[in-house]
Amino acid sequence: MHPSTLLIALLAATATALPTLDARANTSVNPDSVTFTTCTDPGVSIDSHDINVAILSICGTIAGTIQKCQGSPASTTGASGTAVLKLNVVNQGSTINVSKGRWEACMRAARAVCGNSPFKSECVGGTAGTSGGNIAFELTAA
Ligand SMILES: *[C@@H]1O[C@H](CO)[C@@H](O)[C@H](O)[C@H]1NC(C)=O
Ligand SMILES: *[C@@H]1O[C@H](CO)[C@@H](O)[C@H](O)[C@H]1NC(C)=O
Numbered sequence: 001m002h003p004s005t006l007l008i009a010l011l012a013a014t015a016t017a018l019p020t021l022d023a024r025a026n027t028s029v030n031p032d033s034v035t036f037t038t039c040t041d042p043g044v045s046i047d048s049h050d051i052n053v054a055i056l057s058i059c060g061t062i063a064g065t066i067q068k069c070q071g072s073p074a075s076t077t078g079a080s081g082t083a084v085l086k087l088n089v090v091n092q093g094s095t096i097n098v099s100k101g102r103w104e105a106c107m108r109a110a111r112a113v114c115g116n117s118p119f120k121s122e123c124v125g126g127t128a129g130t131s132g133g134n135i136a137f138e139l140t141a142a
Helices: 003-017 048-055 100-114
Strands: 034-039 075-080 083-089 119-123 135-141
Touching: 034 100, 048 075, 048 083, 048 100, 100 119, 100 135
Parallel strands: none
Antiparallel strands: 034 119, 075 083, 083 135, 119 135
């Protein structure tokens, strides 16, 4: 199958599986969004819909019109079904101040490496406070 045919088939399957998510979602990957990505359990595949819902469940929620993490936490969890996402600031004293766009870009970049298998990675930037720095994030299976 031609790669573009496969991509269209995958996009069609995704759109069918995710009727409530925005079909125009950004799909471009910038590998520099993340650093230190390690696939921690390559034999495991987590349900992609669960991952997609978990992505929007961090910081209480960033679903719908909410455009960034609310409340400036130092750590947060997003979980749905079999997918668990844990985020922690790398530098003690900073807080998570990540926009939905940046967070989704970090998840796309990490999933471009590990697919839907568990991983550890760091989202470059996305923090506030004098210590600044990255956000360490981890996908595990519930
Ligand atoms: C889409 O994602 C890419 C890579 O992360 C980013 O550079 C670009 O600004 C994004 N585009 C929009 C419209 O958000
Ligand atoms: C948090 O991020 C926003 C951009 O998303 C920025 O305008 C704001 O200054 C940041 N807050 C702090 C305390 O750095």
